[in-house]
Amino acid sequence: MLSEVRVLGSRARARRAILERVDRLTRSQLEHTDLTAASQILSTARFSPPLPLVIAGTELPDGAYAPDRTIGRALPYLAAAEHMARDHLGDAPTGSELAVGLEIDDGIPRFVAWIRNIEDEATPISAPPARPPPPVGQAPVTVARWFALVSSQPVPAHDGKLRTARQAVDAYVQRSKAANTLRGYRAAVRAWCQWANTHDLPALPARSEDVAAYLADMALRKRRTSTIDLHRAALRYLHHLAQVAVPTSHPLVSATLAGIRREDDDPAPHQKTALTWDRLTEAVDAIQGQDPVAVRDRTILLLGFAGAFRRSELAGLEVSDIVTDDDGMRIRLRRSKGDPAAKGVLIGIPRGITRNCPVRAYEAWIKIAGIEAGPVFRRIWLAPVSRPGEPPAPPKIGAVALSDRSVADIIRKRCGAAGLEGEFSGHSLRRGAISTGAKDGYDLLELKRFSRHRSLQIVETYIDEASIKERHPGRSRF
Structure with a gap:
């Protein structure tokens, strides 16, 4: 076994x-x-x-x-x-x-x-394993493996022991960061360890001049400044967990990053194509049939737009989070990027009268999938090919929630099938909803409330170029 x-x-x-x-x-x-x-x-x-x-x-x-x-x-x-x-x-x-x-x-x-x-x-099975000591001075591959282990600590069951309480500290500290952030950190630490091994450099503790050279090497390979910032943050977190001196705060590293930003050919963040209402309805209309896959994907597109959801928020929705009535639906978003304290946010979506009503789409999906509790959006297992003369077996609705990456893949797939031009991603629904609101005349404060952003400056970055030109103060004067 x-x-x-x-x-x-x-x-x-x-x-x-x-x-x-x-x-x-x-x-x-x-x-x-x-x-x-x-x-x-x-x-x-x-x-x-x-x-x-x-x-x-x-x-x-x-x-x-x-x-x-x-x-x-x-x-x-x-x-x-x-x-x-x-x-x-x-x-x-x-x-x-x-x-x-x-x-x-x-x-x-x-x-x-x-x-x-x-x-x-x-050792009793219920006893939590001791956290392995930091591999200071050891091979880079060992450092990468250690970081992957200690950055994935589960919360232990309570047994009244001090050792367990201290292990719980590590687990709760990690939960202060989003799962996607930790996933990015693990990938960044693996990349750093591979680079350090190639150049025969110590991975832990890293020297400030080596970290600066690593970030400069990433810039020479035309990596985005946001990616370079992520790698710097990952190395800082690695040294923090290992409880050794942090090299990323050295002036040499900071100056190197400042120079990289000045030399960046495209300092503005690359925005994905917004899936505005007109584009959205094209993608939805192109989804033919009433099979579970079609009904689920239509619901993801319409509900994601209506709530300006991030892909991780869509993937994390549970049936218990949603209440529907004659007027529409209320969704309690238990956790999101804009709510790090997990206080929860209430989102209201009105019921419509067209075939593209997100509330009706949700009700159709819940009914055809037979879901009463648990994740809303799930993987669908296609039935095996039936033998000649036998009726086709229905697909099986899984019990596990779709991942945020699967949600993004569905959005890209459906936009491509509809022949839409552009670079679509999991963020296209959210950006498209905000852009459509701006085009319809909603001001920044209303859009900020709708999108649940923490600052107006961020909301402005989501508004399409077309919307900005249409709302230009000199449009009626020029």
Whole structure:
């Protein structure tokens, strides 16, 4: 059996990645089971495409650290991984045994093998694992793996022990940052560690001159200044978690970033195409049929526009958050980028009389999907091809919420199918709703209230160029 199942990063993304790879029987068994408690179920799963097998890095007698090593790239099930790991590592020493686990790092699963002490099994399962010490001075690959682990700490169950309370501090500190932010930090730290390894530089603690060179290298590769800022913030967070001196605040690093911003050829942020009302209705009208996929996608487009939702907000909606009546619907947005304290925001959407009413679209989706509780927008599993003479089986509505990336993919797909020109993304609905409001004559204060932004300056960046020209004070004078 799998020794453990470890999830690093987004749990929803990890679950989606596993469900996409396992066989149908395993998928049905996992429907109401948390991945970290599914060792027995996943031990008999067949993965397609197959998973790689990695030998976990270990500390050597001289204090150095052996990095992770990939020894197999196509293992379809646990037994094959155990057999290959045993051939590679040989017999375990007395008092130890071979362990093989499943690790899902930022949505990418792999088998991981290591030698563990049998005495460790005496530790009660309910006892939280100790936070591994920071790998100061160790190989960059070890630093990346450590950061992925400590930035994905679950909140432990209460047992009255000081050790557990201190572990909970780490978990709650991480929850002060959005999941997408932590995902970006993990990717940035991996990139920094790869760069440091290529140039034979220490990854932790990093030297200020090396960090400045890394950011300058990113600028030479034409990376956006927003991306460079993210990498600097990730390195600051890495050193903060490791409790070592932070090199990113050094004047050399700050001056390097200031010079990069001055030399930026396009300092203005790149805006995606706004999905304004006219474009939106074209995309919605192009969705043919009343099958669950069509009804769900129409609802995502119409509701996303009506509420000026971010893609993560749409993906996170629950049935319990929404109340409908004859006048429309009320949505309690429990958590959003504009509400870091998670106080919750109420959003009202009026009921319309046209075929593009978002309230009616939502009611149609809930009815056809048979959803009574849980996530509103879910993945739909298409039924297998029926045998000749048999009626087609209906698609199966999943139990897990769509990810924010899946919402963005649906928006891009539907805009492309409608033949709309432009660069659309998950933010196109939100930007289009604000742009349409500006074109219809709503002032900035009303748009700020509608979009739930914290400043008027940000709202202005969402207004289309066409809207700005139409509302120019000199339009009737020139």
